[in-house]
Amino acid sequence: MSGPPLVAGVDEAGRGPLAGPVVAAAVILDPARLPQGLADSKRLTAARRGALERVIQSQALAWGLGLATVAEIDEHNILNASLLAMQRAVAGLSTRPTLVLIDGNRCPVLSYPAEAVVGGDALVPAISAASILAKVVRDRIMERLDRQHPGYGFAIHKGYPTRAHREALARLGPCAIHRRTFGPVREGLARAASSAATAVPG
Incomplete structure (x- = not known):
C-alpha cells in the first residue's frame, strides 16, 4: 500500500x-x-x-x-x-x-x-x-x-542592478563574480578595454 x-x-x-x-x-x-x-x-x-x-x-x-x-x-x-x-x-x-x-x-x-x-x-x-x-x-x-570583493556593496544589494551597484561598476569595473554576459557588465568590460587601448604611456 x-x-x-x-x-x-x-x-x-x-x-x-x-x-x-x-x-x-x-x-x-x-x-x-x-x-x-x-x-x-x-x-x-x-x-x-x-x-x-x-x-x-x-x-x-x-x-x-x-x-x-x-x-x-x-x-x-x-x-x-x-x-x-x-x-x-x-x-x-x-x-x-x-x-x-x-x-x-x-x-x-x-x-x-x-x-x-x-x-x-x-x-x-x-x-x-x-x-x-x-x-x-x-x-x-x-x-x-x-x-x-569590497567596494561594490554586494552585502547590501546582493548583486542586483541598483543605482549604487551600477555606479560602483562604472567606477571600479567588473570583478571576478560579475556575469560577463549581462548588459551592464559587458558594457563595463568594453569601457575598460577601450580605456586601456587609448591609454598613453607616461
Whole structure:
C-alpha cells in the first residue's frame, strides 16, 4: 500500500542580479508540521526569512540546495543555469519525491514527474519554503563575497542592478563574480578595454 504523495517544491533566487551565483532549493514539507507564515520570500523581511529558514530545515521531511556558478551562467545563459541549479537541488533531497512543483513556467529535466506553477511561490507552501531557503542562502553567499570583493556593496544589494551597484561598476569595473554576459557588465568590460587601448604611456 503506497503512502501519501511526497511533493517537493522548488524555487530559485538570483536570476536578476549582475553578479554572483544563482541558488535553488527543493523542499518536501511534512503535512503534519507545516511552518506558519510561509510566503513568497520577496514579501518577507530578512529577519523573518532567517527565522523561517531554521523552522523549515528542522520540520521539513527533506530539503536540498543547488547552485550554478557565474561561469555556468555565462556559458549556458541564466535560464538554463537556473534549471541546472534546480536539478542539483532536487538531486540533493534525501527523500525521493513523487511529484516536483517548480515555480515559474519551465521545468528542468528530472527523473520525477514535474509541473511548473506560475506564481507558485505565493500559492504552494512547499515552493514558498524553497524560495525562502534559496533567498537566505544566496544572500549569505553574497555577504561573504562582499568581503572578498569590497567596494561594490554586494552585502547590501546582493548583486542586483541598483543605482549604487551600477555606479560602483562604472567606477571600479567588473570583478571576478560579475556575469560577463549581462548588459551592464559587458558594457563595463568594453569601457575598460577601450580605456586601456587609448591609454598613453607616461
